[in-house]
Amino acid sequence: MDKPVFVYVTYIATTPEKLWQALTDGAFTQQYWAGIRLDSTWAPGASVTFRMGDEIYNTGAVLAYEPHRRLSYSWKVEIHEVFRRERPSRVTFEIEPMGSEVKLTMTHDDFDPDSKVLGAVSNGWPMVLASLKSFLEIGHGLAVSSPEAAKRTKEKVIADAQATAS
Amino acid sequence: MNAVFKALADPSRRELLDRLYAENGQTLNELCARLVMTRQAVSKHLAILEDANLVATVKRGREKLHYLNPVPIHEIAERWIGKYERHRLRALSDLKRGLEERDG
Numbered sequence: 001m002d003k004p005v006f007v008y009v010t011y012i013a014t015t016p017e018k019l020w021q022a023l024t025d026g027a028f029t030q031q032y033w034a035g036i037r038l039d040s041t042w043a044p045g046a047s048v049t050f051r052m053g054d055e056i057y058n059t060g061a062v063l064a065y066e067p068h069r070r071l072s073y074s075w076k077v078e079i080h081e082v083f084r085r086e087r088p089s090r091v092t093f094e095i096e097p098m099g100s101e102v103k104l105t106m107t108h109d110d111f112d113p114d115s116k117v118l119g120a121v122s123n124g125w126p127m128v129l130a131s132l133k134s135f136l137e138i139g140h141g142l143a144v145s146s147p148e149a150a151k152r153t154k155e156k157v158i159a160d161a162q163a164t165a166s
Numbered sequence: 167m168n169a170v171f172k173a174l175a176d177p178s179r180r181e182l183l184d185r186l187y188a189e190n191g192q193t194l195n196e197l198c199a200r201l202v203m204t205r206q207a208v209s210k211h212l213a214i215l216e217d218a219n220l221v222a223t224v225k226r227g228r229e230k231l232h233y234l235n236p237v238p239i240h241e242i243a244e245r246w247i248g249k250y251e252r253h254r255l256r257a258l259s260d261l262k263r264g265l266e267e268r269d270g
Contacts, residue, residue, distance in 0.1 A: 003191045003224075003226055003231050004224060004233075005191070006233070007233035007235070008222065008235055008236070009222040009235050009237065010219070010237045010238075011219065107224065126239075126240040129237050129240075130244060134244075144244065
């Protein structure tokens with residue numbers, strides 16, 4: 001098996017149930033994930049859609065749904081042709097209770113060779129996870145993960161990907 | 167957050183983080199091969215970095231892979247640096263780079 005490209009870990013003072021809800025309920029993702037609303041029925045293989053307003057940012061399919069423990073979906077970036085032509089990668093969240101906190105491990109792997117998506121997400125995940133932690137502990141997400149910041153980031157990642165595209 | 171600052175206070179540990187930044191997901195053997203530190207020292211430093219959550223590990227078969235974990239550094243940036251005049255720090259950092267390039 002190939003080694004994962006990204007492994008991010010964060011400890012959050014919350015419960016596995018609340019963290020699960022924050023990861024799977026679009027009304028919650030909107031509040032910390034750059035205003036992005038995530039929709040899925042979470043049946044095996046069901047589609048997962050990430051929207052900001054009317055615009056579709058990402059699409060994917062459910063790969064694992066084990067409530068309060070493990071969530072995995074495929075990850076296809078739809079914001080520009082430079083990303084759309086790649087095959088989907090894979091995002092996995094693993095949740096472990098650790099006393100009064102919860103350890104969240106996120107891995108992102110299975111990228112296309114020379115993936116442009118890889119460059120685009122490498123700066124995004126730490127922001128999303130830091131904002132998720134803030135949302136669950138303090139009650140609001142971070143400014144770096146606001147819809148306004150996300151729009152600026154979107155323009156930048158498209159420009160960067162185009163600059164390095166062959 | 168104390169654990170993060172303590173972990174970052176050691177130059178060997180900062181070097182280990184730089185090695186992981188250059189190539190993420192290395193085994194203990196791979197990290198040792200490129201450093202002058204003993205295996206025991208590398209192993210000890212990695213444990214401190216992992217306790218501070220600056221390094222995350224995953225098992226793949228019999229191997230343990232080490233990853234740079236930027237989440238706590240991001241939290242520090244948001245809670246400390248962002249609060250204290252990030253733009254002024256950036257201006258100083260640009261000035262330093264400009265002067266160094268001219269000297270080089």
